[in-house]
Amino acid sequence: MASPSENTQSGLMAKAVKEGIFAGAIAFGMFLLYVGIETYQDIDNRLVWRTRWGLLAIFVLVAAVGRFLTVGFIKPHIDRRKLAKAKSGVLEISEDKGFFHKHFLKIALIALLLYPIGSVMLFGPQGSLKYVDNFGIQILIYVMLAWGLNIVVGLAGLLDLGYVAFYAVGAYSYALLSANFGLSFWILLPLAGILAAMWGIILGFPVLRLRGDYLAIVTLAFGEIIRLVLINWTDVTQGTFGISGIAKASVFGIWSFDVGSPNYFPRAMGLATSSAWYKIFLFYVILALCLVTAYVTIRLRRMPIGRAWEALREDEIACRSLGINTVATKLTAFATGAMFGGFAGSFFATRQGFVSPESFVFLESAVILAIVVLGGMGSLTGIAIAAVVMVGGTELLREMEFLKLIFGPDFTPELYRMLLFGLAMIIVMLFKPRGFVGSREPTAFLRERKAVSGSFTKEGHG
Amino acid sequence: MTSGTNAMTSNMSGDTILKVEHLSMKFGGLMAINDFSFEARRGEITALIGPNGAGKTTVFNCITGFYKPTMGMITMTQRDGKDHLLERLKDFEITKHAKVARTFQNIRLFSGLTVLENLLVAQHNVLMKASGYTILGLLGLPAYKNAAKAAIERAQYWLEKADLVDRADDPAGDLSYGAQRRLEIARAMCTGPELLCLDEPAAGLNPKESLTLNALLRGIRDEGTSLLLIEHDMSVVMEISDHVVVLEYGQKISDGTPDHVKNDPKVIAAYLGVEDDEVEEVISEVESEGGAH
Incomplete structure (x- = not known):
């Protein structure tokens, strides 16, 4: 036997x-x-x-x-x-964290600061364009947008499917005000944020009573309304033609990046004339904007308003029973999230030099929301990783020439980007249903800071 | 919380803190509460009892602003003599300005926040003011830091009272049922209320937990907060309440000390049920008694 x-x-x-x-x-x-x-x-x-x-x-x-x-x-x-x-008997959670894990944030920040310099040294100014612009700036814009949306969706638990509207408001505020009044980037950046925040409040008012699916539908409609206004209000926005020739950002008004200008930055610095320097400058601008977003979010979470947002996500009725004005709390969440969207939008306009309604379609909202969900709602690190994976991954697929060897010479990986993207999302959600970082960092502690497991946190009801 | 305030409240105890007059609440064609009046006195534990579906929770929801009553007036008198008409205030304003806090029949905690964070959320309005509505706090001014420290101390005080200090950094959803009940009461107390409304605090507790709860509630009363509670568990009601109001089919059938209510034939009839012809007998008996008074 x-x-x-x-x-x-x-x-x-x-x-x-x-x-x-x-x-x-x-x-x-x-x-x-x-x-x-x-x-x-x-x-x-x-x-x-x-x-x-x-x-x-x-x-x-x-x-x-x-x-x-x-x-x-x-x-x-x-x-x-x-x-x-x-x-x-060794529990997974009790395992000692490695050096890399412990200092992950510092390492990531230093890597980001050195990234443009490294790519210039490796590929030369012109060769670095692809890495700094297509990868660096592109990913950081999405990181910032996702961190902004995270305040609304991840912290306050209000499902917003029209976030791209605030991105559009920021971009068009910069494009129109700079074209018509000649204001500089550094004045218009905060202004675009304020205008977007205002629109956040305007959107917030009618949807305050709505929850869950209904809120999602109305915010979706709001995103589409903004886009349709941009298309049809041709006198101001020039419709589908868009606005081109948007002024470049200057180095705090001291040096400019227009080749004809006497204060041309690379010349002042003794560098060769190349568009790469402008992109590197923009890389540091968006990096700074991202850091501001992260700093404000981290600070706000430890303030009463941030705690009220998270409490709102957990239980709105309990919030009201504790004397929290839920109307004001929701509006501040909408406005703060929209403000960061507006900052990102005005940066986008100055980077592209061209805005048109085509950049603000629903797909953009969906991608930003997907990044927030994939990263783990509320977690800044998780969202940043998700942005790198999703945006960087889709950009990387453009480069996959070797796939032609497998699938034949007429295979174009670009066409399959979205398919692979969707597949990747399904796989991640199957194995990590709470996103890359599912646990939540408490904002205050008595004895030791213990992460709250994702199984206790709620996603909010709208 | 200090002996000073204790002395002050004991001086003032006995006067009316909450006055409900001619309260009626209609849901469509259903009269959930019909011309209901009662008074709760400061420094006392007032219990609202009655069979299932009598309208107790509806009364609570009217007092705490979650329902707008169809008719009636609800007056909350604060320690400093200020009156608030609760039926005119919004739900969050009742906690914020009128100093009435509540708990829920089916516990509503912020399960994804830690126990300590739950208690800090309850101090939202105090902290909000101290942080200059967020703006000054963002700049890291010391005024906010001090207020935040005071808030944690206050939370710690109630954690000790509710015997939850060891669990302070655990998520609220991880607590046992009895601990969640205690946390909800501690959280309501962190709003600094003068009147605490508890909706069936002993529901689902075992006898031992029930005893700890009684001690906690008595402690709260002795520190100067008046209590209004809905309860099914008669052992809790008779043990701790100073004043009992009985509700049946949306109407008050009895009002008085626990002993008085316990022996009231109307109450016995409502709870145990009597034959139809006996009801009239009982009622006439009660009415003649009432007339004699």
Whole structure:
């Protein structure tokens, strides 16, 4: 007779084979029509179809073998490791944090400060453009937007699907006021923030009574209204043509980045004429803006208003029973979040030199919200990581030339960006349903600061 | 909290703190409360009892502003003699200005915040003022830092009273049911109320927890806060309350000391039920008694 362990081993294999065949059958059923058959037009413009049995076989095989390996080898391995850990009595949470983990924020900040310098040294001024502009600035804009939205969604628990409206208000405030009145970036930056905050309050008033799904729908509508106004109010906004030739930001009014100007910054510094210096300057501006956002958010969380926001997310009725004016609390959350959106918007306008309603579509709101949710609602670090993964990841896909070797020379990775992006999101949400950082840092403590597990915090009801 | 205020309140105890007059509340065609009047006195524990569906929680919601009564007047008299008409105030203003705090029948804690943070949220209005409505606090002025320190001390005081000091840094959702009840009371006390309204504080507690709760409530009364509580648990009501009001079908059927209420035939009838013909008998008996007074 076989020993028990051999017995379970053979039982496991039989189970793995069975599940593998089953998964293959499901994949066959699902992909038979989508993958197995292809339609195309022949020379006479007739629609004809042909079969792709080889490709279908690959799909089915991947599914079947993948399932077989998961059930037969990967899952038992993970279970064994978990069991060993439980037996040894070492809890995962009590493990000592490594040096990198402990000093993560400092390391990240130094890396960010050195990032443009490093890329200039490695790739030269012109070669660094891609890394500083496409990756650095692009990601930091989304970090800032997501941190702004985090105040509304992550802290106050008000689901806002129209956040891009405030981004648009900030961008157009800068574009219009600088074009019509010639005001400088450093005056318009705070002004754009104030104007966006005002719009945040204007939006806040009608939606105060709404909660949950209803709030989400109204904010979504608000985002669309702003975009449609921008498209149709052609006298002011020039409609879909957008506003071009927006003034560049100056170095605090001392040096400028216009090549013709006598105070041209690279010349004053003795550098070669290149647009890269402007981008590097912008990189530091957005980095500073992000740090301001993070600082204000961290400070606000420890203030009564920040605690009231989080309490509002947990239970609105209890808030009112404690004498908290929930109307004012919600409005300040909307206004503060919108203000950071406005800052980011005016920065976006000066960086692009061009704004049009096309930049402020619903997809942008969805991406920003996805970053907040993926990062872990309320956690600044988690959101920053999520922004790097999502924005940086999609940018990186543009560079994936080697994918052509796998999928054939006519494969264009850019077209699959959104597909892969969606897949990545589903995978992250399956394994980390509370986002990258699911726990919450308490704002005050008596003896020791213990992180609050994500299973206790609520997402808010609107 | 000091002996000084204690002496002052003991001087003033006995006068009316809450006066409910001709309170009526209609939900569509249903008369939940019908012409209900009672008074709660300062420095006392007043209990509002009655069978299920009698309208006790509705009375509470009217007093604390969560419902607007259809008719009636609710007057809250503060220690300094100032009157507030509660039916005209919004729910949060009742806590903020009239100094009436409440708890809920189904506990409403901020489960994702720590126990200490729960108590700090309750001191929102004091801290908000100290932080110059956030603006001065953002600049890190010492005035706010001192206020924040005082707030933590106050929270610590109530944590000790509610026996929750060891759990101060744990999430509120992690506490046991009895501890959550105590935390909710401590949180309400952190708003600095003169009248504390408790909606079934002993519901779901075991006898031991019930005893600790009684001690906590008595402690609160002795420090000068008056209490109004809804309760089903007769052992709690008879043990700690100074004054009992009985409600049935939205109307007051009895009002007096625990002993008086315990022996009131109307109350016994309401709780135990009597034959229909007996009800009239009982009522006429009571009315003749009332006339004799």
